[in-house]
Amino acid sequence: MSFTERGAEPAEQPTTGTEESQAPRGNMLPGRQGRRFVVERVLIRLVATGGIVGIGVLLGAVLGSNNVQGWIVGLVVALVTVVLSALLWSSRQL
Secondary structure, X not given: OOHHHHOOOOOOOOOXXXXXXXXXXXXXXXXXXXXXXXXXXXXXXXHHHHHHXXXXXXHHHHHHHOOOOHHHHHHHHHHHHXXXXXXXXXXXXX
16 A cells, blocks of 8 residues: 555655756746846846936826925935836846
């Protein structure tokens, strides 16, 4: 009679260090095989920085059209862009 016929689970096999390094890290993205080229990383960061500038412009336009005082618009846009840029440029995955 095997383990599955009796309803008991078979004991797990011990793992080695190489099997643990190949295990998924708990996120939905697949692991990368290698690093990206320097030019590609810089280009991606520049495009993302352009997106951050676009977010700042959109935020400034929305706040400006709602008659918010100018210094508040400037402060909010500056803070949002600094935080987003810091997150972008500190990322190791881009």
